[in-house]
Amino acid sequence: MRRLLRNQYLTSLAIIGFTIGLGLVLRSYLQILDIAMLFLLAVVLVSYGHSRGPALLSTLVSIAAFDFLFVPPYYTFDVHDTAYFLTFGVMFVVALSMSQLTGRIREQAEEAGIRERRTAALYDMSRELAAARDLQDQVAVAVRHLSRIGPGLALVHLDGVDGPDSPDSWPREGIFESVAVRVAATWARENGESAGWGTEHCADAEALVIPLRTPGRTLGVAVVQPESPEQPLVEPERLTMEALARQAAATFERTMLAEGRERARVEVESERLRTALLSSLSHDLRTPLAGIEGAATSLLQQEVLPAQVQHEMAETIVEESRRMTRLVTNLLDMVRVETGALSIRKEWQPLEEVLGVALLRLEDRLATHPVDTRLPDTLPLVPIDEVLLEQVFINLLENAVKHTPAGTPVSVTAWAEDNAVTVQVADGGPGIPPGDEETIFRKFHRSSSVESTGPAGGSGLGLTICRGIITAHGGRIWLHRENGAGAAFRFTIPLIGPPLAAVPAEVAAAG
Numbered sequence: 001m002r003r004l005l006r007n008q009y010l011t012s013l014a015i016i017g018f019t020i021g022l023g024l025v026l027r028s029y030l031q032i033l034d035i036a037m038l039f040l041l042a043v044v045l046v047s048y049g050h051s052r053g054p055a056l057l058s059t060l061v062s063i064a065a066f067d068f069l070f071v072p073p074y075y076t077f078d079v080h081d082t083a084y085f086l087t088f089g090v091m092f093v094v095a096l097s098m099s100q101l102t103g104r105i106r107e108q109a110e111e112a113g114i115r116e117r118r119t120a121a122l123y124d125m126s127r128e129l130a131a132a133r134d135l136q137d138q139v140a141v142a143v144r145h146l147s148r149i150g151p152g153l154a155l156v157h158l159d160g161v162d163g164p165d166s167p168d169s170w171p172r173e174g175i176f177e178s179v180a181v182r183v184a185a186t187w188a189r190e191n192g193e194s195a196g197w198g199t200e201h202c203a204d205a206e207a208l209v210i211p212l213r214t215p216g217r218t219l220g221v222a223v224v225q226p227e228s229p230e231q232p233l234v235e236p237e238r239l240t241m242e243a244l245a246r247q248a249a250a251t252f253e254r255t256m257l258a259e260g261r262e263r264a265r266v267e268v269e270s271e272r273l274r275t276a277l278l279s280s281l282s283h284d285l286r287t288p289l290a291g292i293e294g295a296a297t298s299l300l301q302q303e304v305l306p307a308q309v310q311h312e313m314a315e316t317i318v319e320e321s322r323r324m325t326r327l328v329t330n331l332l333d334m335v336r337v338e339t340g341a342l343s344i345r346k347e348w349q350p351l352e353e354v355l356g357v358a359l360l361r362l363e364d365r366l367a368t369h370p371v372d373t374r375l376p377d378t379l380p381l382v383p384i385d386e387v388l389l390e391q392v393f394i395n396l397l398e399n400a401v402k403h404t405p406a407g408t409p410v411s412v413t414a415w416a417e418d419n420a421v422t423v424q425v426a427d428g429g430p431g432i433p434p435g436d437e438e439t440i441f442r443k444f445h446r447s448s449s450v451e452s453t454g455p456a457g458g459s460g461l462g463l464t465i466c467r468g469i470i471t472a473h474g475g476r477i478w479l480h481r482e483n484g485a486g487a488a489f490r491f492t493i494p495l496i497g498p499p500l501a502a503v504p505a506e507v508a509a510a511g
Contacts, residue, residue: 005053008051008054009053009057011046011049011050012046012050012054012058013057013061015045016039016058016062020065020069022038023035023069023070024069032087033087035066035070036066036087039062039065040098042058042062043055043058043059043062043098044099046099047099048105049106052100055099056096056099059092059096059099062091064077066088067088071084114236117240118240121149121240121243121244122243122244125141125142125145125244126251128141128145134255134259135252135255135256135259138251138252139156139252141248142156142222142244142245142248143156143222146222146224149237149240149244150208150224150226150241152225152227153224154225155175155222155223156212156223156248157171157176157223158219158252170185170186175223175225178206178207180196180202180205180206181196181205181206181209183205184205185223187202188202188209188211189220189221194209194210194211194238194242197226197233206225207223207225207226208233209221210222210224210245211245212245212249212252213246213249214249214253219249219253222245222248288323291316292316292324295313295317295320296313298313299313299314329391344385344388344472344473346384346385346473346497346498347383347384347385347386348382348383348498349382349383349384349386350379350382351382351423352375353386354389354390355375357390358390358393358397359373359393359397361390366410368401368406368407369401369404369407369409370407370409371397371410372409372410372411374411375412376414379414379415379416380416383493383494383496383498384493385469385473388472388473391465392465392469392470392491395463395465396425396466397410398462399463399487399489400425400426400427400429400487404428404429404486411425411426411427412424412425413426416495420494421492421493422492423492424480424488424490426480426482426487426489427488428486429486430486431486431487432479437478440463441463466491470491473494474493475493475494477489477491477492
């Protein structure tokens with residue numbers, strides 16, 4: 001700064017010196033008034049490009065040189081014609097006015113440039129903050145922009161993440177190794193003003209500490225460590241960094257509030273899920289357990305029972321055990337879907353094999369329902385987790401059996417279109433009432449308008465689990481309305497998965 005000011009003084013004297021030389025060369029050809037105009041022009045040039053001090057110096061030197069060199073008698077400050085005093089006064093007033101005006105214009109232009117650069121910096125950072133995914137990315141954006149404006153290394157220290165607001169709680173590494181920086185950081189956070197390098201508060205600290213303050217609270221501090229602490233901090237740079245810190249603090253607060261709301265929502269949903277799970281366990285498992293206990297007790301208490309009765313009781317135990325297994329499996333699958341722990345291991349598989357396994361497992365349940373499968377021979381391999389997709393088929397087929405009378409046909413069809421395979425599981429039962437297209441996919445939803453013809457109970461999780469599994473595969477599942485009676489569920493499996501080169505030769509041949 002001092003070097004710049006010294007250069008301005010030297011430049012202004014050089015301009016006046018050049019004007020004096022030019023005037024001496026042209027003194028015999030020009031009138032005194034013309035030479036006075038030359039000096040006025042020189043003063044205007046100095047005022048336009050320099051601060052007020054060099055402009056005032058050039059004005060005084062110009063009047064003195066004009067009197068000494070160009071007003072008769074030459075080479076003396078003795079003025080015989082008193083009219084020249086008016087000329088000197090006019091020159092001084094005009095030169096001073098011009099220097100003030102040009103200086104003000106130059107300062108306004110500099111301020112406009114500073115505001116423009118500050119606005120551009122704020123815009124660039126706000127755009128990157130808006131694109132950041134989370135609080136950690138936003139902190140990285142703020143650090144990068146503060147380092148770009150400030151001449152050195154920057155970091156952001158948030159209270160909620162890094163600790164309480166006492167001098168002894170600051171990290172003892174990096175910038176905070178210095179006791180002066182820790183004291184400045186504590187003062188800045190408590191008082192809401194910048195401290196340290198380049199400020200009046202805690203000026204012995206070798207870093208600038210800016211509080212990350214919002215209207216409601218102080219979130220932490222931003223610290224800028226200069227490359228050279230002896231280097232003075234320019235005020236426009238400090239004001240720009242403070243503006244960036246304020247904008248970053250506002251963004252951090254919005255993100256923290258959003259994350260807090262999301263955590264609260266997740267906690268509420270988790271509590272609601274736990275409550276529903278407990279309710280389902282206490283209600284839905286009680287019925288099969290009671291059936292198993294009753295059948296087993298009868299077998300134990302009766303010494304001799306007809307073979308037919310014993311067979312029926314054994315079937316009851318097996319059926320209720322399978323039912324309880326399905327309930328527990330659905331509950332566990334629902335927990336995996338809700339917590340995001342549902343992992344998909346895709347492999348290219350023929351769809352008919354997965355469907356065949358599901359039909360085999362439901363052979364007893366489907367004994368009273370004829371099943372028609374229409375899977376074309378040209379159907380391509382699909383990238384699926386066969387265990388999870390098998391569960392989707394089981395849940396859809398069980399729903400068809402549970403909500404349709406005995407003898408109702410069930411059909412499973414599939415076809416390829418738009419780089420995906422679409423599967424439909426339909427029945428000829430009473431169907432789903434209008435308006436329940438999305439409601440039926442909600443957790444623990446049991447349709448009260450569709451009569452269940454199967455065993456009592458059910459967790460109301462089957463369709464929810466189906467949607468979670470299909471979504472994890474990158475597809476979607478929905479209720480398809482047809483002109484005829486019954487319910488038709490469709491889902492898609494995109495043909496996007498691991499490279500086909502990884503498919504075993506025997507599986508590819510089977511497909």
